[in-house]
Amino acid sequence: MQSRFWSTVSTHAVLLAYSVIALYPVLLTIINSFKDRLAIFGSPFAFPSPDTFTLDGYQTLGSSAHFELYFLNSFVVTASSLVLILIVSSMAAFALAEYKFRFNLLTALYLSIGIMVPIRLGTVGILRLTVDLHLVNTLWGLILIYTAQGIPLAVFILTTFMRQVPKDLKDAARIDGASEYRIYLLILPLVRPALGSVLAISMLPIWNDLWFPLILAPGEATKTLILGAQTFLGEFVNDYNAVLAALTLAILPPVFLYMIFARQLIRGITAGAVK
Amino acid sequence: MRKRGPIPIHILVFLGPAVLIYTAFMIYPLCDSLWLSLNNKGINGGQIFVGIQNYLTLFSQEQWSRPFWNALRNNVLFFVIHMAAQNPVGLLLAALLARRIRGSSIYRTIIFTPTILSVVIVGFIWKLILNPAWGISRTLMTIVGLGNLDAPWLGLESTALVTLSLISVWQNVGIPMMLFLAALIRIPDDLVEAARVDGASGWKIFWRIQFPLILPTVGLVAVLTFVGNFNAFELIYATQGALAGPNFASDILGTFFFRTFFGYQLQPADPFMGSTVAGVMLIIILIGVLIYSFGWQRRQQQIQF
Numbered sequence: 084m085q086s087r088f089w090s091t092v093s094t095h096a097v098l099l100a101y102s103v104i105a106l107y108p109v110l111l112t113i114i115n116s117f118k119d120r121l122a123i124f125g126s127p128f129a130f131p132s133p134d135t136f137t138l139d140g141y142q143t144l145g146s147s148a149h150f151e152l153y154f155l156n157s158f159v160v161t162a163s164s165l166v167l168i169l170i171v172s173s174m175a176a177f178a179l180a181e182y183k184f185r186f187n188l189l190t191a192l193y194l195s196i197g198i199m200v201p202i203r204l205g206t207v208g209i210l211r212l213t214v215d216l217h218l219v220n221t222l223w224g225l226i227l228i229y230t231a232q233g234i235p236l237a238v239f240i241l242t243t244f245m246r247q248v249p250k251d252l253k254d255a256a257r258i259d260g261a262s263e264y265r266i267y268l269l270i271l272p273l274v275r276p277a278l279g280s281v282l283a284i285s286m287l288p289i290w291n292d293l294w295f296p297l298i299l300a301p302g303e304a305t306k307t308l309i310l311g312a313q314t315f316l317g318e319f320v321n322d323y324n325a326v327l328a329a330l331t332l333a334i335l336p337p338v339f340l341y342m343i344f345a346r347q348l349i350r351g352i353t354a355g356a357v358k
Numbered sequence: 359m360r361k362r363g364p365i366p367i368h369i370l371v372f373l374g375p376a377v378l379i380y381t382a383f384m385i386y387p388l389c390d391s392l393w394l395s396l397n398n399k400g401i402n403g404g405q406i407f408v409g410i411q412n413y414l415t416l417f418s419q420e421q422w423s424r425p426f427w428n429a430l431r432n433n434v435l436f437f438v439i440h441m442a443a444q445n446p447v448g449l450l451l452a453a454l455l456a457r458r459i460r461g462s463s464i465y466r467t468i469i470f471t472p473t474i475l476s477v478v479i480v481g482f483i484w485k486l487i488l489n490p491a492w493g494i495s496r497t498l499m500t501i502v503g504l505g506n507l508d509a510p511w512l513g514l515e516s517t518a519l520v521t522l523s524l525i526s527v528w529q530n531v532g533i534p535m536m537l538f539l540a541a542l543i544r545i546p547d548d549l550v551e552a553a554r555v556d557g558a559s560g561w562k563i564f565w566r567i568q569f570p571l572i573l574p575t576v577g578l579v580a581v582l583t584f585v586g587n588f589n590a591f592e593l594i595y596a597t598q599g600a601l602a603g604p605n606f607a608s609d610i611l612g613t614f615f616f617r618t619f620f621g622y623q624l625q626p627a628d629p630f631m632g633s634t635v636a637g638v639m640l641i642i643i644l645i646g647v648l649i650y651s652f653g654w655q656r657r658q659q660q661i662q663f
Binding site for chain 2: 090094097098099105106112167170172174175182184185186194201202204205206207210211212231232235238263290298312337338340341
């Protein structure tokens with residue numbers, strides 16, 4: 084019993100220590116973003132006090148970059164890509180799970196190439212294509228690329244779940260004269276947990292991406308939040324107030340999404356991994 | 359029985375959108391890029407087929423080969439540090455979380471937090487913390503008694519790459535942790551309980567029972583780390599810039615690829631050589647994935663039966 088107690092205590096000690104390592108740099112950033120310059124350098128570990136509290140950094144941010152616009156762009160790109168991923172992937176997954184047809188296995192394999200091969204390696208081709216299609220510096224270009232990037236894993240996860248839907252249900256609907264499209268709509272709510280997982284694991288890579296916005300949509304009107312933050316941080320590198328404020332604002336959206344979707348995210352990571 | 363004849367129209371309707379978008383924006387550009395890597399600028403400005411000449415240039419012509427081998431060497435070290443630090447730490451944390459102590463879901467949530475942040479933001483946070491002008495790292499190192507070891511790690515050629523690798527480890531340790539944890543939880547309680555009743559220590563139970571059962575996940579984590587590392591870019595770009603300083607000490611294939619096809623400062627953009635670098639990265643990643651799926655995964659299946 085004694086040794087069981089000490090093993091629990093040491094487990095807590097290690098996990099607590101690592102939690103501090105994981106969270107401290109983030110907290111330090113947030114805390115200091117609310118302090119004046121003197122306090123940032125003089126007592127970086129202290130919480131802001133009434134004497135040291137300031138919103139200078141956030142004001143610099145508001146006056147020198149269009150963060151509302153960047154935020155809106157990120158939101159439009161992420162939300163549109165996710166909707167497209169969920170619609171087209173669930174349709175494809177339904178076909179792969181439901182019907183026996185020639186090329187079924189081949190199509191599944193073809194779609195799964197993208198699970199392991201990063202889409203980035205085709206960037207030179209993507210850049211040429213977006214130039215030809217006049218999609219450079221448009222949000223549509225980003226949306227279509229992120230949709231293509233998200234499809235492989237989404238189809239893979241959704242196919243697995245759609246196979247588990249009982250056959251009786253679909254056959255009953257067919258006897259009642261439902262069309263195949265109707266049956267797809269009938270199945271969709273039944274795989275809601277899987278759709279949630281796909282949503283959660285596809286969301287952050289799109290929101291957090293720097294590569295494609297940097298290469299395909301660097302214009303002021305189409306900058307995403309991460310690209311906007313990156314440019315801003317580079318320009319204001321010596322203005323600690325502004326940099327810390329920008330970092331804090333950029334931390335908030337993913338943390339917010341994480342708080343809402345933590346369960347789906349964890350399930351999604353596991354579902355994608357069980358191959 | 360396979361059905362013969364044309365595929366029913368509704369199946370095409372279901373598959374069409376996904377296959378079209380995926381083909382147009384992923385597979386076609388990848389193939390286009392591979393094709394470009396076999397071409398180069400002709401004398402009249404047009405495009406001519408040159409076979410594997412670009413690859414030979416990349417491997418052996420001083421102007422290309424020096425940065426290429428440098429980036430590849432750095433990338434290998436980047437990967438080795440992840441394998442040596444990120445995955446064992448992830449496994450340790452998962453093993454502790456699997457003990458189902460009180461509050462373990464809170465620990466799990468906290469430790470996973472850095473993983474959800476953008477690499478750009480993580481890079482900048484650490485850049486500030488390690489900046490001697492702010493002095494955070496010096497103060498913390500002094501507290502634990504290592505004050506004399508403090509140095510501008512990101513600015514020194516000898517330490518920049520290792521420091522960046524460890525920042526990346528700090529951010530990504532949550533992924534192996536989650537995967538290992540999911541695998542550990544799937545192990546039936548009876549197995550572990552039976553061993554405990556027989557008097558086996560926690561250490562012995564872990565290495566003799568739990569670890570062998572999660573070997574498939576070990577392979578998966580390794581291949582995911584491999585693909586992620588040989589495709590990395592953002593962390594280096596955000597903290598050190600496209601030139602991956604100091605003096606290219608932190609240059610990896612992703613940053614080298616970016617400079618080559620996009621151009622940077624005095625270096626003109628070169629889509630042909632850029633595609634060639636991407637081609638090499640693709641080959642490296644495919645080799646890793648093939649070793650995993652045909653070597654590791656197949657052997658695991660044999661063990662299971």
